Amino acid sequence: MSELVSVSDHLARILDAIEPLPVYEQALIETLGLTAAEDVAAPMPLPAFDNSAMDGYAVDAQDVATASEDQPIHLPVVGEIGAGQARLLAMSPGTAVKIMTGAPVPQGCTAVVPYEWTDRGVAQVRITQAPKPGQHIRRAGEDVQTGDLVVSEGTVIGPRHLGLLAAVGKAGVMSRPRPRVVVMSTGSELRDPGVALGHDSVYDANSFMLAAAVKAAGGIAYRVASVPDDAHSFVEALGDQLVRADIVVTSGGVSAGDYDVVKEALSKLGTVWFGGVAMQPGKPQGFGVVGDDETPIFTLPGNPVSAYVSFMTFVLPAIRKLAGRRPFIRPARTARITHGLTSIEGKTQFVRASYDASVATPVGGHGSHLIGDLAESNAFIVLPREVTRVAPGDSVHVVLLDEDV
Numbered sequence: 001m002s003e004l005v006s007v008s009d010h011l012a013r014i015l016d017a018i019e020p021l022p023v024y025e026q027a028l029i030e031t032l033g034l035t036a037a038e039d040v041a042a043p044m045p046l047p048a049f050d051n052s053a054m055d056g057y058a059v060d061a062q063d064v065a066t067a068s069e070d071q072p073i074h075l076p077v078v079g080e081i082g083a084g085q086a087r088l089l090a091m092s093p094g095t096a097v098k099i100m101t102g103a104p105v106p107q108g109c110t111a112v113v114p115y116e117w118t119d120r121g122v123a124q125v126r127i128t129q130a131p132k133p134g135q136h137i138r139r140a141g142e143d144v145q146t147g148d149l150v151v152s153e154g155t156v157i158g159p160r161h162l163g164l165l166a167a168v169g170k171a172g173v174m175s176r177p178r179p180r181v182v183v184m185s186t187g188s189e190l191r192d193p194g195v196a197l198g199h200d201s202v203y204d205a206n207s208f209m210l211a212a213a214v215k216a217a218g219g220i221a222y223r224v225a226s227v228p229d230d231a232h233s234f235v236e237a238l239g240d241q242l243v244r245a246d247i248v249v250t251s252g253g254v255s256a257g258d259y260d261v262v263k264e265a266l267s268k269l270g271t272v273w274f275g276g277v278a279m280q281p282g283k284p285q286g287f288g289v290v291g292d293d294e295t296p297i298f299t300l301p302g303n304p305v306s307a308y309v310s311f312m313t314f315v316l317p318a319i320r321k322l323a324g325r326r327p328f329i330r331p332a333r334t335a336r337i338t339h340g341l342t343s344i345e346g347k348t349q350f351v352r353a354s355y356d357a358s359v360a361t362p363v364g365g366h367g368s369h370l371i372g373d374l375a376e377s378n379a380f381i382v383l384p385r386e387v388t389r390v391a392p393g394d395s396v397h398v399v400l401l402d403e404d405v
């Protein structure tokens, strides 16, 4: 049997072949979850101008410094300023101007008296409490100053970043688009959920699981209905899909069977490598490029757990690289394992596990058809090639499956 390639060598070959997608300016609302490809400096301060923090009266603090319940101060009300209505730009000493929260304070105003400290007078106002100088005035630039970095390159844009970008008037951000990933499963035995199942057929779990994993990774998934084990149909279906693919992910048809259609169809091209990776599950793998645009293609093994482990190990880092999102590879954590395990020497072992608070509990058996166990787990314990045995309480590396780092 030919030599197995290590997980890290296969991943390195994949990442070498993947180029981040080109950057362009995208409308602000579309950038949620995308990685900023520029440092965004605030083009304006926040607040943009001195404004009132309260509904009340703009005054000169000196005029009302002695105001109290016992000795109220009366001032004439000479105007009114609402948010978005600032015709009155200045006020004279000895007067008050009605002002609403967010409205620009007029020149000459050094404090705002909230309604609660007044009789809410219209022509004249009775003030019974003295504001400190500057009280209830929100100063221009006290939050963000012009030129401040509001989003740095590499930031994954979330709702709060979007809010800030909108607040400083940015209508778009330079970013990379969501990678478009075509997911195709192969196998004449596959049926879509919802249709009747013959005694020799199975529901197509992989294309749903992989398309969902693409979305969870921030990509756009195009799931293609399963293709039968026929090289001509496969090549035709693949050709139809390339126009909308940044990468293609197939499952099934890559081992040693008589109907391993993916391998049969793509081997002829000479642009896709097929071979074994030293891992369990997930040994039979293929990676290369197809079509005029040399679209990267991942041909994952068909057993559902193998397909998922392969996705998380090889496809996820590629999607992240396309999107310019770091780190490409999900960082491992350290955990205490609850049970002992054995592992085949020379293969990286991915053990389904449930992880909580630095403790990892293996879930289910080794079989790569055990999708029930897979769904119960939230982590893989990763045992390196040289490790053949771990004891309960040993420290192990764990990769969390749902963490969005």
Ligand SMILES: Nc1nc2c(c(=O)[nH]1)N[C@H]1C(S)=C(S)[C@@H](COP(=O)(O)OP(=O)(O)OC[C@H]3O[C@@H](n4cnc5c(N)ncnc54)[C@H](O)[C@@H]3O)O[C@H]1N2
Residues within 6 Å of the ligand: 185, 186, 187, 189, 190, 202, 203, 204, 205, 206, 207, 251, 252, 253, 254, 255, 256, 257, 260, 281, 282, 283, 284, 300, 301, 302, 303, 304, 306, 368
């Ligand atoms: N003689 C050998 N046989 C096998 C080897 C080997 O080295 N020599 N490798 C085994 C390993 S490891 C794996 S993994 C599988 C991979 O096989 P394929 O990629 O060719 O996948 P298929 O044969 O098409 O299917 C395998 C298995 O998975 C089920 N399957 C496939 N697609 C789906 C799907 N979309 N949804 C649900 N289940 C799916 C399929 O029905 C089979 O049971 O090969 C071993 N054999």
Ligand code: MOO
Residues within 6 Å of the ligand: 279, 280, 281, 282, 283, 284, 301, 303, 306, 368
């Ligand atoms: O990839 Mo196979 O994973 O060992 O069943």
